[in-house]
Amino acid sequence: MAATAHRGTAGPVLILGEDSRRTRGSDAQASNVAAGKAVADAVRTTLGPRGMDKLLVDASGNVVITNDGATLLEEMDIEHPAAQMLVDVARTQEAEVGDGTTTAAVFAGELLAHAARLLERDVHPTAIVEGYAAARGLALDAVDDATLDGDLDDERLRRVAQSSMTGKGTGEVSAAALADLVVRAVRQVADVGVDRDDVHVYAQPGASSSATALVDGVVVDAEPLRADGPVDVEDAAVLVFDAELGVREAATDVAYEVTSVDQFAAAVDAQDAELRALADALADTGADVVFCTKRVEDAVAAALAKRGVLVYESVSADDAAALRAATGASLARDARDVASDDLGRADAVRVEAFGDDRVTFVEHADAAAVTLFVRGGTGHVVAELERALDDATDVVVAALDGGVVPGAGYAELAAADRVRRGAAGIPGRAQLAAEAFADALDVLPRTLAANAGMDPVDAMVALRAANEDARAGVLAVGERGDLGDPVDAGVFDPADVKREAVEAATEAATMVVRIDDIIAAK
Numbered sequence: 001m002a003a004t005a006h007r008g009t010a011g012p013v014l015i016l017g018e019d020s021r022r023t024r025g026s027d028a029q030a031s032n033v034a035a036g037k038a039v040a041d042a043v044r045t046t047l048g049p050r051g052m053d054k055l056l057v058d059a060s061g062n063v064v065i066t067n068d069g070a071t072l073l074e075e076m077d078i079e080h081p082a083a084q085m086l087v088d089v090a091r092t093q094e095a096e097v098g099d100g101t102t103t104a105a106v107f108a109g110e111l112l113a114h115a116a117r118l119l120e121r122d123v124h125p126t127a128i129v130e131g132y133a134a135a136r137g138l139a140l141d142a143v144d145d146a147t148l149d150g151d152l153d154d155e156r157l158r159r160v161a162q163s164s165m166t167g168k169g170t171g172e173v174s175a176a177a178l179a180d181l182v183v184r185a186v187r188q189v190a191d192v193g194v195d196r197d198d199v200h201v202y203a204q205p206g207a208s209s210s211a212t213a214l215v216d217g218v219v220v221d222a223e224p225l226r227a228d229g230p231v232d233v234e235d236a237a238v239l240v241f242d243a244e245l246g247v248r249e250a251a252t253d254v255a256y257e258v259t260s261v262d263q264f265a266a267a268v269d270a271q272d273a274e275l276r277a278l279a280d281a282l283a284d285t286g287a288d289v290v291f292c293t294k295r296v297e298d299a300v301a302a303a304l305a306k307r308g309v310l311v312y313e314s315v316s317a318d319d320a321a322a323l324r325a326a327t328g329a330s331l332a333r334d335a336r337d338v339a340s341d342d343l344g345r346a347d348a349v350r351v352e353a354f355g356d357d358r359v360t361f362v363e364h365a366d367a368a369a370v371t372l373f374v375r376g377g378t379g380h381v382v383a384e385l386e387r388a389l390d391d392a393t394d395v396v397v398a399a400l401d402g403g404v405v406p407g408a409g410y411a412e413l414a415a416a417d418r419v420r421r422g423a424a425g426i427p428g429r430a431q432l433a434a435e436a437f438a439d440a441l442d443v444l445p446r447t448l449a450a451n452a453g454m455d456p457v458d459a460m461v462a463l464r465a466a467n468e469d470a471r472a473g474v475l476a477v478g479e480r481g482d483l484g485d486p487v488d489a490g491v492f493d494p495a496d497v498k499r500e501a502v503e504a505a506t507e508a509a510t511m512v513v514r515i516d517d518i519i520a521a522k
Contacts, residue, residue: 032082032512033116039078039086040109043069047102048448049166049476065380068387069102070094082512089508093500098196098394099164100497103444104505110443111509114436119513123429129510131433134426135419136506138434139441140499142418146411147403147495148487157183159490160399161392163407166476178385181214182392185370186400188216196397198325200371203386204354211375212385217367218322222312223351223358225296229305231351236310238327238344238362239287240320243334244294245278245301245313279303281335285342289349289362291315291323310349312360325369326362395494402496408473408486409445411498413463416441437506448474452481459483 045052046067056064056075064075073090089108090101115128152160161179189198202219224231279300282290289310296313304311315323324331327344346364353359372389376382405411419438426434442460449459452474459474462483466472473486486492 030116031080032515033112035080035083036086036112036509036512037109039073039083040106040112042076043072043102044106044109044447045451046072047106047444048451048474049163050448050452050481051102052451063380064383066384066387067102068384068391069105071387073101073105082515085508085512089504092504093497096504097398097494097497097500099391099398099494100501103497104501106443106447107440107501108505108508110440111437111505112512114440115433115509115513118432118436121432123432125513127429128433128436128513130428131426131430132437132506132510134430135423135434135437136502138419138422139415139437139502142415143405143411143495143498143502145418146405146414148405148492152399152404154183154187156404156490156492157186157396157399160404160492160494161396163491163493164392164395165388177210178212178389179392181212181372182389182396185214185372186393186396188370189368190400196394197321198369199393199397200322200369201374201386201389201393202359202371203374203376203382204357204359205376205379205382206354207375207377209374209376209381209385212389213373213375215361215363215371215373216365217326217346217361217363217371218319218369219371219373220291220312220315220319220323220360220362221357222315222319222360224360225301225311225313226305228302230308230310233288233310233349234347236288236346236349237286238323238329238346238349239282239285239290239338239342240315240323240327240329240331240344241282241290241292241333241335242294242320242331243292245282245290245292245296245335275299276303278335279307282338283307283309285335285338286340287338287343289346291320293317293320322369323362326364326367328368395497398494398496399492402494402499404492405495405498406471406473406486407491407493408475408484408489409448409463410467410471410473410486411493411495412441412444413467413473415498415502417464417467445474449481452476453479454481 046054046069051067053065053067054072056072058075064071066072070090073087078084078087086105086108089104093101093104111132118128119125158179161182162175165175165178185199189195200218275297283304287309290304291312293315296311301311320331323329324344327346329344330342332338332342346362348363350361351358352361374382374386374389376385416438419434419441423431423434423438445463446456446460450456463472466483471485471487472483473491475482475484475486475489475491477484
């Protein structure tokens, strides 16, 4: 389609290529809203403890089975630009707080649906944006007020982790047992503040999921460079090295002319001497195990193996950082300058075989980094369990940072009620948008009720009545679910998850609403 910029006596002036497509006005808005709602509807049935799984098959035939919102939206082949904005909502939610991606996507889709109805009533997009912004502030205030007072003990943190994992495929092991592992892991690295990067999740298929365990230290997907060296080292001094262990190369291209056998032999001897000196320097540091992020020459590895040093090469930057956190080692770059305090300590460095895979465990009782070692009978089970533990770890960290609110949809009900009461103070047509925002918040408890097998309309009526005098949410009780106090049932969500979902969903919805012209090249 070509666009007409000006029609004069000389005819129309074309500013877009003939192959470009342009959609304007209400058609553009309707297209964007429909795309956003389609994304939200795709993940809606996965919400909550009774949510269903999705099976995704890519062009290569690879299969992913999950109900994790972030994974679903990443794996789906979404092309519509407005729909991509909801994918960005999930990415932001995942990056900031690690959970609540489905909540954010469903809420954003519902905000778009209500915005479409307002547009049909000739409410200007600017009024919708203003109303949504005012309602967002009221909703965030409600989340703050709903945040429970008091320090978070281990039992409440376990409940937070368990609420995150309930409904996800955890195999034979219960969500309660996994939640206990997660809390122990976070508590171990939370001496001063919690660094999420110090809790790792490593997945290894081939055993029952009940074999999932907490490792005091890190698990590295690597095996020793030499088979003739040690396999297990107790009370190990660990060196993490960030340079090639081989013959130094010239900074510029240099050619050497060898005119005799003696010259060639001398060059080889000099190279061997350099490698032996490098191996000796490394061994003299007192290191029992060397993890090198770069290449290691065979001659160096062989010389170190003869001296009982375990050597690894091409260790990733992430693994190197985890090893340093677990052992207290510094990152060394010159074997001649390694001091004793550059070495880390490990109670044990051992290599275990799992089928054809060989994995290295670096364990230390006082490690500042820990690993949740995930087991499962199949790759699909292990992958979903890994996602569940990642989310559970994220929500425990988020809970420690920002507190918790009652779960089961209570926070959204409280926020919707606050927005409805505050909407009367919003001037003009923005008030209509604020009321629509409150109605959109209701989609979350309503979806929880529907996914639990309850009648969503009856459930919402009962929930509003129950929350007049007490506190109620949708609980996964019995075959059809039930209403009850989420605090008494031990159902909690991190407050930061709710805050981020409201922020990210509102931002995405208002951005889409303001678009009235779509220009797409071929």
